[in-house]
Amino acid sequence: xxxxxxxxxxxxxxxxxxxxxxxxxxxxxxxxxxxxxxxxxxxxxxxxxxxxxxxxxxxxxxxxxxxxxxxxxxxxxxxxxxxxxxxxxxxxxxxxxxxxxxxxxxxxxxxxxxxxxxxxxxxxxxxxxxxxxxxxxxxxxxxxxxxxxxxxxxxxxxxxxxxxxxxxxxxxxxxxxxxxxxxxxxxxxxxxxxxxxxxxxxxxxxxxxxxxxxxxxxxxxxxxxxxxxxxxxxxxxxxxxxxxxxxxxxxxxxxxxxxxxxxxxxxxxxxxxxxxxxxxxxxxxxxxxxxxxxxxxxxxxxxxxxxxxxxxxxxxxxxxxxxxxxxxxxxxxxxxxxxxxxxxxxxxxxxxxxxxxxxxxxxxxxxxxxxxxxxxxxxxxxxxxxxxxxxxxxxxxxxxxxxxxxxxxxxxxxxxxxxxxxxxxxxxxxxxxxxxxxxxxxxxxxxxxxxxxxxxxxxxxxxxxxxxxxxxxxxxxxxxxxxxxxxxxxxxxxxxxxxxxxxxxxxxxxxxxxxxxxxxxxxxxxxxxxxxxxxxx
Amino acid sequence: xxxxxxxxxxxxxxxxxxxxxxxxxxxxxxxxxxxxxxxxxxxxxxxxxxxxxxxxxxxxxxxxxxxxxxxxxxxxxxxxxxxxxxxxxxxxxxxxxxxxxxxxxxxxxxxxxxxxxxxxxxxxxxxxxxxxxxxxxxxxxxxxxxxxxxxxxxxxxxxxxxxxxxxxxxxxxxxxxxxxxxxxxxxxxxxxxxxxxxxxxxxxxxxxxxxxxxxxxxxxxxxxxxxxxxxxxxxxxxxxxxxxxxxxxxxxxxxxxxxxxxxxxxxxxxxxxxxxxxxxxxxxxxxxxxxxxxxxxxxxxxxxxxxxxxxxxxxxxxxxxxxxxxxxxxxxxxxxxxxxx
Numbered sequence: 001x002x003x004x005x006x007x008x009x010x011x012x013x014x015x016x017x018x019x020x021x022x023x024x025x026x027x028x029x030x031x032x033x034x035x036x037x038x039x040x041x042x043x044x045x046x047x048x049x050x051x052x053x054x055x056x057x058x059x060x061x062x063x064x065x066x067x068x069x070x071x072x073x074x075x076x077x078x079x080x081x082x083x084x085x086x087x088x089x090x091x092x093x094x095x096x097x098x099x100x101x102x103x104x105x106x107x108x109x110x111x112x113x114x115x116x117x118x119x120x121x122x123x124x125x126x127x128x129x130x131x132x133x134x135x136x137x138x139x140x141x142x143x144x145x146x147x148x149x150x151x152x153x154x155x156x157x158x159x160x161x162x163x164x165x166x167x168x169x170x171x172x173x174x175x176x177x178x179x180x181x182x183x184x185x186x187x188x189x190x191x192x193x194x195x196x197x198x199x200x201x202x203x204x205x206x207x208x209x210x211x212x213x214x215x216x217x218x219x220x221x222x223x224x225x226x227x228x229x230x231x232x233x234x235x236x237x238x239x240x241x242x243x244x245x246x247x248x249x250x251x252x253x254x255x256x257x258x259x260x261x262x263x264x265x266x267x268x269x270x271x272x273x274x275x276x277x278x279x280x281x282x283x284x285x286x287x288x289x290x291x292x293x294x295x296x297x298x299x300x301x302x303x304x305x306x307x308x309x310x311x312x313x314x315x316x317x318x319x320x321x322x323x324x325x326x327x328x329x330x331x332x333x334x335x336x337x338x339x340x341x342x343x344x345x346x347x348x349x350x351x352x353x354x355x356x357x358x359x360x361x362x363x364x365x366x367x368x369x370x371x372x373x374x375x376x377x378x379x380x381x382x383x384x385x386x387x388x389x390x391x392x393x394x395x396x397x398x399x400x401x402x403x404x405x406x407x408x409x410x411x412x413x414x415x416x417x418x419x420x421x422x423x424x425x426x427x428x429x430x431x432x433x434x435x436x437x438x439x440x441x442x443x444x445x446x447x448x449x450x451x452x453x454x455x456x457x458x459x460x461x462x463x464x465x466x467x468x469x470x471x472x473x474x475x476x477x478x479x480x481x482x483x484x485x486x487x488x489x490x491x492x493x494x495x496x497x498x499x500x501x502x503x504x505x506x507x508x509x510x511x512x513x514x515x516x517x518x519x520x521x522x523x524x525x526x527x528x529x530x531x532x533x534x535x536x537x
Numbered sequence: 538x539x540x541x542x543x544x545x546x547x548x549x550x551x552x553x554x555x556x557x558x559x560x561x562x563x564x565x566x567x568x569x570x571x572x573x574x575x576x577x578x579x580x581x582x583x584x585x586x587x588x589x590x591x592x593x594x595x596x597x598x599x600x601x602x603x604x605x606x607x608x609x610x611x612x613x614x615x616x617x618x619x620x621x622x623x624x625x626x627x628x629x630x631x632x633x634x635x636x637x638x639x640x641x642x643x644x645x646x647x648x649x650x651x652x653x654x655x656x657x658x659x660x661x662x663x664x665x666x667x668x669x670x671x672x673x674x675x676x677x678x679x680x681x682x683x684x685x686x687x688x689x690x691x692x693x694x695x696x697x698x699x700x701x702x703x704x705x706x707x708x709x710x711x712x713x714x715x716x717x718x719x720x721x722x723x724x725x726x727x728x729x730x731x732x733x734x735x736x737x738x739x740x741x742x743x744x745x746x747x748x749x750x751x752x753x754x755x756x757x758x759x760x761x762x763x764x765x766x767x768x769x770x771x772x773x774x775x776x777x778x779x780x781x782x783x784x785x786x787x788x789x790x791x792x793x794x795x796x797x798x799x800x801x802x803x804x805x806x807x808x809x810x811x812x813x814x815x816x817x818x819x820x821x822x823x824x825x826x827x828x829x830x831x832x833x834x835x836x837x838x839x840x841x842x843x844x845x846x847x848x849x850x851x852x853x854x855x856x857x858x859x860x861x862x863x864x865x866x867x868x869x870x871x872x873x874x875x876x877x878x
Contacts, residue, residue: 032732035731035732037731037732039726039825043644043835045644045645046645048645051598051600051645052598052600055600129611129612129615130615132596132612132615132616134596134597134598134600134601135600135601136604136608137601137602137603137604137608138600138603140603183615183616185596185642185645186640186645190645190646191645191646205728205735205827206654206655206658206827207726207727207728207825207826207827208727208728208729208731208732210732226732228731228732230726230727230731230825231825232726232822232823232825233822234822234823236710237709237710237713237822237823237824237825240710240713240714240717240718240725240823241713241717241725241726241825243718244713244717244718244721244724244725244726245717245724245725245726245727245730245731246731402589402590403589403591403594404589404590404591404594405589408606422600422602422603433603443605443606444605445605446602446603446604446605446606446608447606448602448603449603
């Protein structure tokens with residue numbers, strides 16, 4: 001299943017050399033005791049909330065109305081108020097108008113006072129087309145924000161929405177910095193961030209960023225007073241640099257295990273970072289209900305987690321996993337059963353042909369699966385699915401594509417290795433756009449919304465009711481109903497969710513568990529999500 | 538000194554001084570450079586536009602999956618990404634002529650600022666790497682060439698061939714692990730120690746490994762080329778004549794062999810070294826050296842036309858200048874070479 005490519009050879013060589021080099025002796029202690037140095041894989045700078053910096057409340061410089069609680073990865077983490085004072089309350093009974101009390105007595109790093117007008121300015125800017133904010137679509141639930149009192153903000157939504165607190169993680173910038181509308185990437189905030197957070201940017205160099213704990217921070221001043229971020233995009237180079245020049249970084253599981261010694265250890269951040277293959281209705285084979293069900297039964301997700309993710313991940317069947325606590329119904333997961341998959345295909349009239357590939361009414365059970373070849377994980381998972389499908393008589397043909405190939409017309413007919421998990425803190429953001437039939441017609445929503453063009457009235461009912469259900473217990477029940485309906489007639493071939501693996505030097509800092517992570521790459525997550533709350537052992 | 542033209546009614550052969558001819562060569566080459574830059578920059582825009590990369594995807598940076606097609610269209614309009622590549626090129630050219638290099642979408646800052654932050658570091662690394670490459674390859678090439686077939690030659694040639702075959706990425710990682718992690722002689726990454734300010738001393742320490750690796754990467758072709766030039770010069774008539782006159786090897790080598798081998802060596806150096814200045818992508822990546830190599834890859838993937846164009850023009854200029862310098866140097870050291878371009 002897994003071929004040895006030049007890249008893998010390269011990895012093996014690097015692992016061997018890293019292993020040898022590790023024998024050189026224990027790593028030296030960081031030179032300054034209150035400093036922590038990390039290597040990021042992402043471009044340095046770009047601290048602009050409108051282009052996505054801190055969009056899930058993870059920024060060190062900015063703060064948001066709410067952030068997710070760390071250490072809760074067996075349920076949807078609580079939304080902890082930061083700049084907000086208490087939970088948002090609905091105004092009127094229809095859940096389209098909400099009020100948030102903001103905290104008083106907070107100052108930005110430039111000395112100006114934080115107030116509700118800053119919240120209003122940032123939220124209105126992110127949905128203002130003139131700013132062309134890349135994350136605007138995450139706030140399509142919001143119509144407008146208005147100041148409704150000295151310390152209160154009113155949000156008018158585009159429709160009824162129950163779980164508003166888990167959508168208000170946008171990093172808040174001062175209103176003055178957003179006064180002139182124009183493309184977001186040209187805002188001064190990108191290089192000169194001004195936030196209310198525990199750290200302020202004190203140096204932005206082409207090779208390093210230095211964040212320093214603020215003396216006039218409204219909360220408790222962090223004990224890690226200097227946070228240095230350097231950058232190397234190649235992970236093998238990051239692994240090599242780690243021992244001589246840094247205290248932590250993010251690596252793939254195999255490399256992380258190789259360098260986690262001599263005072264370094266791995267930290268695993270549970271994430272909702274899932275991958276799966278769309279099975280579009282517009283393709284006569286992929287969209288056939290029997291094929292959809294049989295593929296879900298016939299792929300060995302456990303083997304993919306074990307062999308491809310090195311154990312650092314979870315099998316995903318319905319996009320609802322144990323991360324979602326009471327909303328998760330384990331009985332609705334697909335367990336690997338190739339025999340049952342074959343029976344499903346037999347009884348639907350897909351008969352095995354001469355070459356082992358099934359045929360029905362003269363049509364072969366074969367279709368293309370498009371994937372991005374530069375993403376190693378997507379490639380490996382695609383190949384594993386191809387090999388598993390072949391064993392039940394379905395031929396998937398992998399086709400490497402570029403992003404520009406993925407037009408809505410192409411997606412409507414071609415299966416695609418899809419990644420998700422952008423906003424994992426409500427099940428609504430995970431499920432509703434992916435499976436509601438509202439997005440099954442051409443032109444409705446983004447091209448990635450319901451990319452399989454799946455129509456299931458029972459699924460629609462559960463998702464629509466859950467969206468406006470305020471009682472979390474009743475909402476969880478509705479999501480369990482969704483899983484039952486989905487299990488009977490799946491829309492796509494969800495495969496696995498990948499955890500994020502970090503390597504951290506043990507130099508006397510004590511930190512809590514990680515927070516449930518979205519699909520993300522940088523060092524804002526992992527143990528550093530709670531950087532401002534680290535303590536000395 | 539200007540060209541000396543003899544008076545006369547006929548098209549008499551113009552006798553010019555050697556220096557004037559070299560000056561004319563330089564002038565002509567630089568004139569050729571102008572249309573070359575225009576054509577290459579035009580081709581850059583055309584090729585980039587034909588590539589599968591989408592500047593909107595680069596702008597969205599993976600967070601724009603929720604946009605409808607209509608919203609994506611509106612974003613293209615707002616950001617000015619609908620422009621035809623020729624229009625974009627013309628706009629870039631006219632602005633560049635007035636000194637405005639444009640705005641880099643991939644770095645979120647003006648191109649002039651990207652250059653001011655990175656060009657110096659790239660130049661420092663490139664020049665240091667070139668010095669390492671020239672000194673090392675000259676030493677090794679001469680040692681191998683003058684005793685062709687001897688033990689030193691065999692060792693040096695074998696080393697050069699092996700070094701040539703190993704990908705620079707592996708050489709760079711190996712250097713990090715050996716010198717930075719195991720021996721702890723020099724730091725592995727960045728311009729200074731983490732969190733510290735940049736000083737001359739810290740820059741020198743941090744420059745050591747990347748300059749060494751970058752220089753080493755050019756040693757094999759240069760050293761082997763010099764060795765080849767020396768052995769063929771040593772087999773020439775002039776050397777046979779000198780030996781016949783009973784001159785000792787020491788004099789023959791210094792007066793005949795090395796000067797004759799110098800011209801082809803300079804040509805090699807001039808042709809290869811310009812790539813050190815803008816093509817150090819791998820070395821810059823491994824050593825987290827904030828130069829332009831990084832910018833090349835980023836700007837190409839993001840279809841960041843203004844930055845891409847400047848980097849390409851810079852490369853073309855360096856190649857033209859590098860070749861010119863090599864030819865001038867060759868004409869200066871070897872009187873047999875005609876400096877007529």
